Amino acid sequence: MADEIVKPDLTFAKEVIKSGGESLKKCYQCSTCTVVCNLTPDKAPFPRKEMLYAQWGIKEKLFKNPDIWLCHHCGDCTAYCPRGAKPGEVLGAVRKLMIKNYSPPSFLAKWVSEPKYLLLIFLIPLLLFFGEMAILGYFSGVEIPRDENGEMSYVAFLPAVPWIDGPFMLIAAFAIICFYYGVKRYWLDLTSGMEIKRKDIYGCIYETVKDILLHKKFQLCSVNKGRYSAHMLVFYSFIGLAITTSIAFFYEWVLQWESPYPQTNIVKIIGNISGIALIIGIFLVIANRAKNAVKQGMGSYFDWLLITIIAVVGITGFLAELLRLAEVETLGYASYIAHLVFVFALFAYAPHSKMAHMVYRATAMVFARAAMREQSIKQEEAA
Numbered sequence: 489m490a491d492e493i494v495k496p497d498l499t500f501a502k503e504v505i506k507s508g509g510e511s512l513k514k515c516y517q518c519s520t521c522t523v524v525c526n527l528t529p530d531k532a533p534f535p536r537k538e539m540l541y542a543q544w545g546i547k548e549k550l551f552k553n554p555d556i557w558l559c560h561h562c563g564d565c566t567a568y569c570p571r572g573a574k575p576g577e578v579l580g581a582v583r584k585l586m587i588k589n590y591s592p593p594s595f596l597a598k599w600v601s602e603p604k605y606l607l608l609i610f611l612i613p614l615l616l617f618f619g620e621m622a623i624l625g626y627f628s629g630v631e632i633p634r635d636e637n638g639e640m641s642y643v644a645f646l647p648a649v650p651w652i653d654g655p656f657m658l659i660a661a662f663a664i665i666c667f668y669y670g671v672k673r674y675w676l677d678l679t680s681g682m683e684i685k686r687k688d689i690y691g692c693i694y695e696t697v698k699d700i701l702l703h704k705k706f707q708l709c710s711v712n713k714g715r716y717s718a719h720m721l722v723f724y725s726f727i728g729l730a731i732t733t734s735i736a737f738f739y740e741w742v743l744q745w746e747s748p749y750p751q752t753n754i755v756k757i758i759g760n761i762s763g764i765a766l767i768i769g770i771f772l773v774i775a776n777r778a779k780n781a782v783k784q785g786m787g788s789y790f791d792w793l794l795i796t797i798i799a800v801v802g803i804t805g806f807l808a809e810l811l812r813l814a815e816v817e818t819l820g821y822a823s824y825i826a827h828l829v830f831v832f833a834l835f836a837y838a839p840h841s842k843m844a845h846m847v848y849r850a851t852a853m854v855f856a857r858a859a860m861r862e863q864s865i866k867q868e869e870a871a
Contacts, residue, residue: 497545500585504542507601508788509581515539515573521565526708527558529861534558535565535575542578550582551589552677554861557845557852562709563784577785584790587844591670597840601790613832617825620651632821635748640815642808642824643746652828653740659836666839671851678855692857696850711783714776721769722798728762748812760809767802770795794842800830 505512517540522533534555541549550556559579566576588597599605624646626632635641646652699705703723706716735755739745749755773795777786786792804827811820838844855861 494544494546497547499545500547501543501545503585504545504578504581507581507584508790509542509574509578511572511574512539512542512578514571515543515569515575515578516571518570520568520570521573521575524564524568524710525559525562526564526710527560527562527705528555535579538579538582539573539575542582551586552680554678554852554856554859556582556586557849558856558861560705560709560849562706562712562715563780564709564711566785567711567780567783574785577788580788580791583845583848584788584842586674587670587840587842587848590674590848591666591839591844593666596837600793600837600841603789606793609833609837610829613829613836614825616655616832617646617828620646621825624651632817639748640812640817640820641748642812642821643748645821645824646828648740648746655832656835659832663835663838667844667847670839670844671847674848674851675855678852682859684855684858688858689854692854695857696853699853700850712776712780714772714779718769718772718776721765721772723769725762725766725769728758728765732759732762763802763806763809766798767806770799770802774799790842797830797834797841801827801834804830 501512517536519536521539522528522536525533525535528534532555538550538555538559556579559576561576561580563576566574569575584597584601588594588601591597599609621627624630633641633644635644703716703720706719709715732755735758736747736749739749739755740747751757751760777784777795804823808820808823808827811823814820834843839847
């Protein structure tokens with residue numbers, strides 16, 4: 489067998505460093521990271537080889553394998569690294585570059601990964617909703633209408649059809665298309681030269697979904713055990729809010745029943761519980777990061793942008809509801825617009841932000857099972 493010719497790309501290595509992997513050059517390949525990782529397979533384990541690929545700038549070796557995403561950024565490797573190379577942070581930087589590589593259009597990934605575009609990504613939805621308010625005449629002296637009972641109502645302020653549902657349906661379609669093309673390209677790279685039967689894929693998808701719902705991998709993190717409960721709260725609050733939105737959509741489009749709904753209605757009960765869980769969960773995420781900053785690092789701007797957006801979505805949503813109930817109009821409408829802006833940003837930029845990890849990690853997990861990559865993982869042997 490002929491030796492493989494390695495073509496280092498120092499430009500890509502510099503990109504990794506610039507993207508949050510500043511400690512990359514400290515790695516001297518001692519393999520402590522692989523020894524302490526509870527998620528890595530015994531055959532071709534990570535993250536040692538990924539650190540080597542990143543140092544040499546071997547982009548193809550990093551992008552066309554599932555291991556970058558099989559890493560759940562527990563932080564154990566970073567905590568025990570004797571050189572402070574922070575493998576978890578380096579792999580996080582590589583994941584950011586992978587998202588930019590696979591998710592079209594790439595300029596949006598650039599926007600959400602660089603602080604200089606911060607105002608721009610929020611200015612776009614803000615101008616959109618301000619434009620709708622201008623069309624309705626609110627900047628020209630038109631009085632904001634109330635509901636049929638004469639009470640403050642966000643639906644009366646900005647009717648769902650077309651002012652809310654229209655833009656959000658478009659950004660949902662845009663996000664789905666971007667995810668589809670990104671995941672398709674990634675899957676083709678993963679399976680290049682391999683033959684995986686479709687019938688095997690379905691079983692792998694089932695097992696992967698079960699793993700995700702139970703957060704099995706997160707339970708194996710040893711340094712930051714609190715990450716499991718924080719992540720679970722955020723994850724299931726999103727599911728609860730998705731259910732809330734679906735019920736509200738059914739009320740509105742099928743039953744022709746517009747909000748606001750009584751606080752005793754199922755849509756309010758699920759929504760309020762999920763909203764509270766989201767706020768608690770995301771603040772636990774922040775607290776855990778602060779608590780373990782010395783061992784694991786605080787994370788990059790890319791990480792914190794998503795954390796901040798989720799936190800503001802939860803806070804503004806809850807605040808808007810309380811202010812509506814209290815009939816505080818000016819602050820209520822301001823909170824509602826802020827909520828819409830951050831929800832827009834959350835979903836419009838989802839394929840290009842850290843939120844994309846949900847689909848790319850799931851894709852890598854499905855492939856790992858289909859390719860029997862996870863067959864020798866330590867915890868499966870222990871089980």
